Amino acid sequence: MVGGGQGAFIGAVHRIAAQLDNAYELVCGAFSSNPEKSKASGEMLGLSPERVYATYQELYEKEKQLPEDQRVQVISIVTPNHVHFEPAKLALESGFHVILDKPMTYSLEEALELQEVADRTGKLFCLTHTYTGYPMVKEARQVVASGKLGKIRKVYVEYPQGWLSTFEEGGENKQASWRTNPEQSGKAGGMGDIGTHAFNLAEYVTGLEVTQLCADINIVVEGRKLDDDGAAFLRFNNGASGVLMATQIAAGEENNVKIRVYGEKGGLEWQQEIANTLQVKWLDKPTEVYRTGGGYTSSFAQHNTRTPAGHPEGYLEAFANLYRNFALCVTATLAGEAPEPEWQDYPGIKEGVRGMAFIEHVIASGKSDKKWIDFTI
Amino acid sequence: MVGGGQGAFIGAVHRIAAQLDNAYELVCGAFSSNPEKSKASGEMLGLSPERVYATYQELYEKEKQLPEDQRVQVISIVTPNHVHFEPAKLALESGFHVILDKPMTYSLEEALELQEVADRTGKLFCLTHTYTGYPMVKEARQVVASGKLGKIRKVYVEYPQGWLSTFEEGGENKQASWRTNPEQSGKAGGMGDIGTHAFNLAEYVTGLEVTQLCADINIVVEGRKLDDDGAAFLRFNNGASGVLMATQIAAGEENNVKIRVYGEKGGLEWQQEIANTLQVKWLDKPTEVYRTGGGYTSSFAQHNTRTPAGHPEGYLEAFANLYRNFALCVTATLAGEAPEPEWQDYPGIKEGVRGMAFIEHVIASGKSDKKWIDFTI
Amino acid sequence: MVGGGQGAFIGAVHRIAAQLDNAYELVCGAFSSNPEKSKASGEMLGLSPERVYATYQELYEKEKQLPEDQRVQVISIVTPNHVHFEPAKLALESGFHVILDKPMTYSLEEALELQEVADRTGKLFCLTHTYTGYPMVKEARQVVASGKLGKIRKVYVEYPQGWLSTFEEGGENKQASWRTNPEQSGKAGGMGDIGTHAFNLAEYVTGLEVTQLCADINIVVEGRKLDDDGAAFLRFNNGASGVLMATQIAAGEENNVKIRVYGEKGGLEWQQEIANTLQVKWLDKPTEVYRTGGGYTSSFAQHNTRTPAGHPEGYLEAFANLYRNFALCVTATLAGEAPEPEWQDYPGIKEGVRGMAFIEHVIASGKSDKKWIDFTI
Amino acid sequence: MVGGGQGAFIGAVHRIAAQLDNAYELVCGAFSSNPEKSKASGEMLGLSPERVYATYQELYEKEKQLPEDQRVQVISIVTPNHVHFEPAKLALESGFHVILDKPMTYSLEEALELQEVADRTGKLFCLTHTYTGYPMVKEARQVVASGKLGKIRKVYVEYPQGWLSTFEEGGENKQASWRTNPEQSGKAGGMGDIGTHAFNLAEYVTGLEVTQLCADINIVVEGRKLDDDGAAFLRFNNGASGVLMATQIAAGEENNVKIRVYGEKGGLEWQQEIANTLQVKWLDKPTEVYRTGGGYTSSFAQHNTRTPAGHPEGYLEAFANLYRNFALCVTATLAGEAPEPEWQDYPGIKEGVRGMAFIEHVIASGKSDKKWIDFTI
The missing domain is CATH 3.30.360.10 (Dihydrodipicolinate Reductase; domain 2)
Known part of the structure; x- marks a missing residue:
């Protein structure tokens, strides 16, 4: 996870959404532009200290070097808008799939460039338009x-x-x-x-x-x-x-x-x-x-x-649906299988x-x- | 009443609205541009045949000649838009107060002229914007x-x-x-x-x-x-x-x-x-x-x-409120008294x-x- | 109308309900056990003074003597419960159709006796269970x-x-x-x-x-x-x-x-x-x-x-439906015709x-x- | 977790509820009275095979022998009603805190005995009356x-x-x-x-x-x-x-x-x-x-x-609140601290x-x- 340190609203929502269906495990993070805060957030979240990084660049660099079965697979980016493009681009280029909070970038130009990067790298990308x-x-x-x-x-x-x-x-x-x-x-x-x-x-x-x-x-x-x-x-x-x-x-x-x-x-x-x-x-x-x-x-x-009719599902479940469908697609892709249409239905x-x-x-x-x-x- | 013969939706609504609080009695009408239809409508509504007229012009003319205590006081006009201006203008000029269905006229020009007529004659005028x-x-x-x-x-x-x-x-x-x-x-x-x-x-x-x-x-x-x-x-x-x-x-x-x-x-x-x-x-x-x-x-x-909380009042009551407030103002005016602010609150x-x-x-x-x-x- | 003088809630509701569809005209009343109050109520309602009576007995007695085309046809009784049975019974026995507020009587015994009277006289009877x-x-x-x-x-x-x-x-x-x-x-x-x-x-x-x-x-x-x-x-x-x-x-x-x-x-x-x-x-x-x-x-x-879908009808219209259906049945009966099933659908x-x-x-x-x-x- | 194998509705709900706030980790289970099914469920849930047990008795026995920092702390029991009492009693007596699905037991007698056991052992106990x-x-x-x-x-x-x-x-x-x-x-x-x-x-x-x-x-x-x-x-x-x-x-x-x-x-x-x-x-x-x-x-x-006003929280969040409050109380108790009144507000x-x-x-x-x-x- 990039961003989403202590006090951030949407970072916590992303973490719940990821966890809810047990499809993700939070393994590493660069939670804040302030390394002390990042460290504290990682500790609070129960991460191994060595996988709490000072910057997203360091995160990508170090994680790439881990064996494939230990390395993080999906990067979730929950920073303010002006810090969307660079970390997302680098994540894709570093070989990670990316989940990014909306709006996608700071400008349309960045968005078009990110589209080009995603197309080029072939990595999967999800934008969290929750309501869908x-x-x-x-x-x-x-x-x-x-x-x-x-x-x-x-x-x-x-x-x-x-x-x-x-x-x-x-x-x-x-x-x-x-x-x-x-x-x-x-x-x-x-x-x-x-x-x-x-x-x-x-x-x-x-x-x-x-x-x-x-x-x-x-x-x-x-x-x-x-x-x-x-x-x-x-x-x-x-x-x-x-x-x-x-x-x-x-x-x-x-x-x-x-x-x-x-x-x-x-x-x-x-x-x-x-x-x-x-x-x-x-x-x-x-x-x-x-x-x-x-x-x-x-x-x-x-x-x-998730539940029978009459058990209200809410915002967190809607958010989790994005994460879950993305996970299903990532897993299918890793397995060389074609994802179902229902799984691909994420923004x-x-x-x-x-x-x-x-x-x-x-x-x-x-x-x-x-x-x-x-x-x- | 001018217009509102058999089959007309809004004419019937106006009649219910007028009757609901017992503040009006329907005494005469020119219900249709077709004199036969007008007659039939008048009969259905239980009017004296001699007060069912072929045209609104005839209605105003004849009613004016009746003794003051028998003559109609308020003209309700419920015709299609292109037949609003002439009957309303003539009604005001003939000394009657007027209730008119919306929109007020066929054109803004007509509206401005009608405003001038109303100002000049001093007669009261209500436009039935029901929702208020x-x-x-x-x-x-x-x-x-x-x-x-x-x-x-x-x-x-x-x-x-x-x-x-x-x-x-x-x-x-x-x-x-x-x-x-x-x-x-x-x-x-x-x-x-x-x-x-x-x-x-x-x-x-x-x-x-x-x-x-x-x-x-x-x-x-x-x-x-x-x-x-x-x-x-x-x-x-x-x-x-x-x-x-x-x-x-x-x-x-x-x-x-x-x-x-x-x-x-x-x-x-x-x-x-x-x-x-x-x-x-x-x-x-x-x-x-x-x-x-x-x-x-x-x-x-x-x-x-009209009723204690919990007894739903609906569209007809809202419509009747316009009629009732107008009646209160007409009655006060006839009696030379100042109407209450609540009564004057009609369009x-x-x-x-x-x-x-x-x-x-x-x-x-x-x-x-x-x-x-x-x-x- | 029997009862429903100034200050009574349900009497006013009955009057609106009766008027709403123009199927009834209020022609006479004994509005209160206090003759002065009855008189004042009748005046307020615009009745001829000679048809405002001191008691319901007097009302029935005098109205019976009027020519058939002037005489009241339907008696509406809106008194408190303990004054339901006697006026209703006498009304039926005097040849009038009756609309009575609920509950029907003071006791079940009275109710059963009233049922017997209604059966015997063949007069029509409506009990105002509004919600139906x-x-x-x-x-x-x-x-x-x-x-x-x-x-x-x-x-x-x-x-x-x-x-x-x-x-x-x-x-x-x-x-x-x-x-x-x-x-x-x-x-x-x-x-x-x-x-x-x-x-x-x-x-x-x-x-x-x-x-x-x-x-x-x-x-x-x-x-x-x-x-x-x-x-x-x-x-x-x-x-x-x-x-x-x-x-x-x-x-x-x-x-x-x-x-x-x-x-x-x-x-x-x-x-x-x-x-x-x-x-x-x-x-x-x-x-x-x-x-x-x-x-x-x-x-x-x-x-x-009464109105197209989307124009809310409320409590007064529901009440008026009882009155209207009763009127349709009374009119059909007077004309020797069979009322429609929809008309007979009143309590x-x-x-x-x-x-x-x-x-x-x-x-x-x-x-x-x-x-x-x-x-x- | 005891019970809640493949196909069970409430077992899956308990797992989501436990995970949602990251306060629990599922470490072991006896998911079914059928050892094969239990094994398969454990695998599906990503547990270490050695901590998927054939019976709850085995689970308690083996887990007790693990070092304190590895051993399961809270047993969640999601079996049908007739298999509530025995596993809950034994869990308490084995030194575990217990979360149990409602109704508490098969009979009132069992309930009273369980109350006695809970009092005696001093272990914490939560009954999942979700709506609270x-x-x-x-x-x-x-x-x-x-x-x-x-x-x-x-x-x-x-x-x-x-x-x-x-x-x-x-x-x-x-x-x-x-x-x-x-x-x-x-x-x-x-x-x-x-x-x-x-x-x-x-x-x-x-x-x-x-x-x-x-x-x-x-x-x-x-x-x-x-x-x-x-x-x-x-x-x-x-x-x-x-x-x-x-x-x-x-x-x-x-x-x-x-x-x-x-x-x-x-x-x-x-x-x-x-x-x-x-x-x-x-x-x-x-x-x-x-x-x-x-x-x-x-x-x-x-x-x-969990979220600002306007982000609907539903059934799973309500359920998770029970789990989270119980976790807060267990953690406080382990730390020798007094839990807040808000935390203790679980059934x-x-x-x-x-x-x-x-x-x-x-x-x-x-x-x-x-x-x-x-x-x-």
């Missing part, structure tokens, strides 16, 4: 793909949060500090942090690609340096239109990711607050309530479900590049007087 | 007005419907026919029919005014002549921003009007499907669930509530003019390559 | 009757309220006073007031009859004279079992009537707080959400629906007798050391 | 304990499931087979499997103890040998009353555990399907919605929460004995003609 790990999000994608809803016409995707309603970065909140700092976060604040999740969710569920967008991007809280609120009209490659809303200043909201998709014959709705429910709506018959664990759900949903390089392109375009559109801009990569 | 009649919508406005949420920053308002997902106007559906016909409906289809409701709701609840907008307007169903889908970014006169979504092609949705408003300290959420609930959210304490009939609700909510000429301006601007923006257009009247 | 007027409750009954759920096995019905959590009857609350007073209310407090609603709902939806019960009846608030809380195990005539819960001391609850019914193949759930939704659950497929106004609903639901004498028997048995069981008592009439 | 591990259930207990609701008066607790609606035990379903088999399950079927959860939840949240009960116990599905449906009236030691409902034949229900508690001033409601929400209701102010992760929640809730021997007493009494009451029976141990 929920069984009912997977089901949503399958419902759309089945054609039951007819041609998709409209997409509403939203991600309202309230935690940046005040000038959090003025205080001790480390999360708030780096996420609102252009030097660490990149061109976008909220649009990078949560807008990319919404964008990814829309493309994942519909199987469509955005081709044009028009954005309204705002900095609401005084003194903030990056966007904390925004919305975008979307146009998709099949002619459908959409609205994306992402805000961090919706005071009183937690993390209420939601997507609605409408086709010619019906629609669907999924919301993280009731994550185990997928509503499938019809023009002329009652709404159907699909539930995690339902015997009628697709193989994609069932493969990502990767392509999703990362599109996410970075979303950031570039949505921020550019926010500054433009022109209504529509083309979404090109 | 719900007790919990009134409560929402009071919560914002109280300042508890702090300065308002963000507004999301949406009105997804699915009933025009197919080419309904190709068949017998009279509702679908006129609402999608530019000659009867005006410049806008869905934006006029339901977009204006969403717009009115946003301005009503926040007490703010839109100053700029940027719209994406679509005709989704092949063969349709007017918009059936759209969205707009909004900017308000206090600096807040918003997103408005209104669509008639969200297959599987009924009539799911919803508004969310966020200020510096908290937010609120109301949705017609759970109309008797208002969620008030806070940055640092539990969400509060306000309920119709709650002893803690404002005088505005309580005045518009009128100003809301009608702004609604027509919304239609003009949102359609113009939909056709423009420029991002923002100023909302001016 | 909701379209989705009617749909629930039809779903069970269709056999789709298989044989019914389990019924949960509940009616939690909180308004009697404190010693309300110690103050000015007139509602609380008579409802907790054995001389006015009868043998039961909460079990009569709301327990009978729950009981009626269970028998109505399932089409079954209770044959045995075992009750736990409590007086929770100190000083109260009648039960304010209770529960009963039920056994039905097809072998199904059930649990009924009704309480008035569930602090913080409004009027949260709910019923769940389970058969061999599926179940259903309806709750007044989301009155326009009926959940139909299945062993092996997604839950279906039936909605008021849905094109797929039964003729019984559709007949009792009547039989339901009233069973409700009074429920009160007798549930109170008796509450006092008994024996577990089960037979429910016999 | 949810942060919002812990919050519920704290809300009651704070006295804010006033004296508790009424408790409704329910656990409707549908999975035994058909004669599942007639087929291959191993879960169904042992849970409906008196020789493996004990005196009760559903009352033991899920009724004990409901009972424990009621006592845990209220802090009260049941002193009397009256039950209606049924076998609904033909051919079944143990109860699959039941309900009980409860009386608590402070005078409050309650209703407990547990059924396995509510076709279409998943695992919908729910509790409602009402005091003099307010009430609360928690339901597993929306596990991260606790509704706190008040007589005279809006309902408050407490949420997992809310800054206003108690130290007990926060200690059991133990006392809860196990009361659960077994519940089974005895509820089944006895189900067979009795007498209404109330005393709940004594």
Whole structure:
């Protein structure tokens, strides 16, 4: 693991996700840019001191030299955005598979270069767009793909949060500090942090690609340096239109990711607050309530479900699904076997590049007087 | 009553709304442009045949000649949009108070002229933006007005419907026919029919005014002549921003009007499907669930509530609240008394003019390559 | 109308319900045992002074003497329980049809006698068990009757309220006073007031009859004279079992009537707080959400629906459905025609007798050391 | 681990729960009464073959002989009910701390003897009543304990499931087979499997103890040998009353555990399907919605929460909370330190004995003609 030392939120989440299905063992780490902190974190996590490294460079270098059956296989990188590209690139080039937190890089340029590195090295790559790990999000994608809803016409995707309603970065909140700092976060604040999740969710569920967008991007809280609120009209490659809303200043909201998709014959709705429910709506018959664990759900949903219907699975399980599917693919690949389609259903390089392109375009559109801009990569 | 003959949806709703509180008696009507139909409707409604008229002109003319204590006092006009202006204008000029279905007129020009007529005649005027009649919508406005949420920053308002997902106007559906016909409906289809409701709701609840907008307007169903889908970014006169979504092609949705408003300290959420609930959210304490009939609700909510908490009031009661408040104001005015603030809280000429301006601007923006257009009247 | 003078809750509800569909006109009344109050109420309601009577006896006597086309046809009785039997009996014997508030009488003996009078006079009779007027409750009954759920096995019905959590009857609350007073209310407090609603709902939806019960009846608030809380195990005539819960001391609850019914193949759930939704659950497929106004609903639901799907109908509309169906039956009967099955679907004498028997048995069981008592009439 | 070999549901859940917080390492096991199966399970789980044992007796014997720093510390027992007592007793007597699945034993006698053993050996003991591990259930207990609701008066607790609606035990379903088999399950079927959860939840949240009960116990599905449906009236030691409902034949229900508690001033409601929400209701102010992760929640809730508000935590996290708290207490004890009150808040021997007493009494009451029976141990 690179990053994720004491006090980091997402590092702990990654560790739980990795452990949950017993598919990974944490064997080494470079947990902080501060070697003392890295050491302390490694100790806390029960690692052998000799496998807690001062830098990721040292980690890769030393681990490469270990015998194959002892060496780390997958590098999980959970640093702030500006420290994504270099460690990920070097990890791939050092022969490791990589799991990387989103957004993929600091800039689209880096993303495109990382894509090239991944293609060249042939190493596997997973980007942790958590929401696509929920069984009912997977089901949503399958419902759309089945054609039951007819041609998709409209997409509403939203991600309202309230935690940046005040000038959090003025205080001790480390999360708030780096996420609102252009030097660490990149061109976008909220649009990078949560807008990319919404964008990814829309493309994942519909199987469509955005081709044009028009954005309204705002900095609401005084003194903030990056966007904390925004919305975008979307146009998709099949002619459908959409609205994306992402805000961090919706005071009183937690993390209420939601997507609605409408086709010619019906629609669907999924919301993280009731994550185990997928509503499938019809023009002329009652709404159907699909539930995690339902015997009628697709193989994609069932493969990502651990407990019988009625035992709520949550955010950590969704996260763990990414890790587990990635592990299944890594293991299959090592064994020279073809992974199942259900295993391969995790976000990767392509999703990362599109996410970075979303950031570039949505921020550019926010500054433009022109209504529509083309979404090109 | 003008319009609302047999088979008309909204005419029947108006009659129930008028009757519900026993504040009105239906005494005369010109129910259809077809005199036979008008007569038949009048008979069905139990009116004296001599007070069922062939035209609204005849109605006004004859009623004016009746003794004051027999003559109709309030004219309710429930015709399609292109037959709003003339009958409303003539009614006001004939000395009657007027209740008119929304959108106010066929064009903004007509609206401005009607405003002038209303000002000149001094007659009272009510426009039936139903959603502002719900007790919990009134409560929402009071919560914002109280300042508890702090300065308002963000507004999301949406009105997804699915009933025009197919080419309904190709068949017998009279509702679908006129609402999608530019000659009867005006410049806008869905934006006029339901977009204006969403717009009115946003301005009503926040007490703010839109100053700029940027719209994406679509005709989704092949063969349709007017918009059936759209969205707009909004900017308000206090600096807040918003997103408005209104669509008639969200297959599987009924009539799911919803508004969310966020200020510096908290937010609120109301949705017609759970109309008797208002969620008030806070940055640092539990969400509060306000309920119709709650002893803690404002005088505005309580005045518009008929039953104790726990007895759901619905759409017809919300509609009836407009009628009832208008009756209270008419009666007070006739008696030379000042109406209470709670009674005056119904939509009128100003809301009608702004609604027509919304239609003009949102359609113009939909056709423009420029991002923002100023909302001016 | 008998009873329902100024300040009475349920009298006003009855009047709105009667008016809502324009099927009744209020023509006369004896609104209070106090002639002055009766007069004042009649005036407020806009009645001719000569048709506001000092007593119900006078009302019946005088109205009988009016020409048939002027005379009142239906008597609505909305007095406290101890003044149900005499006015209802005399009304029937005077040749009027009767609408009576529940529970039907003060005692089971009275109920049985009233049944005999109704049978003898042939006059129509409606008991206002409001909850059976909701379209989705009617749909629930039809779903069970269709056999789709298989044989019914389990019924949960509940009616939690909180308004009697404190010693309300110690103050000015007139509602609380008579409802907790054995001389006015009868043998039961909460079990009569709301327990009978729950009981009626269970028998109505399932089409079954209770044959045995075992009750736990409590007086929770100190000083109260009648039960304010209770529960009963039920056994039905097809072998199904059930649990009924009704309480008035569930602090913080409004009027949260709910019923769940389970058969061999599926179940259903309806709750007044989301009155326009009926959940139909299945062993092996997604839950279906039936909605008021849905094109797929039964003729019984559709007949009792006024507005398109998505326009919430509430308590007053449910109440009005009882009045409207009764009016349709009265009118058909007067015209010598057979009423439609959908019109006849309102609670009547039989339901009233069973409700009074429920009160007798549930109170008796509450006092008994024996577990089960037979429910016999 | 004792039991929980391939194909067992709850064994896998225990393993995830143990791993999730990295507080346990699975080091040895006797996974099945069939040594081959045990071996295969151990292999699958990546254990050293020499620490996969044929029997639990062998496991304890061999592990005791290992050096203290290698030896297993906590035994987790996840066998069917009839194989709880012996392995648990022997584990305690062999010097191990024990985690045991519920219900604690096959009979109350065994439970009382196990209590005696635990007292005597001083070893720690945890019984996995999962629902008490949810942060919002812990919050519920704290809300009651704070006295804010006033004296508790009424408790409704329910656990409707549908999975035994058909004669599942007639087929291959191993879960169904042992849970409906008196020789493996004990005196009760559903009352033991899920009724004990409901009972424990009621006592845990209220802090009260049941002193009397009256039950209606049924076998609904033909051919079944143990109860699959039941309900009980409860009386608590402070005078409050309650209703407990547990059924396995509510076709279409998943695992919908729910509790409602009402005091003099307010009430609360928690339901597993929306596990991260606790509704706190008040007589005279809006309902408050407490949420997992809310800054206003108690130290007990926060200690059991891993992610910020808005990231749903589910069943596995609730289960993991039991394991984690037990680990914290074991570690503290080993270190000679006093565990924090938050850590000690897991179900133990006392809860196990009361659960077994519940089974005895509820089944006895189900067979009795007498209404109330005393709940004594």
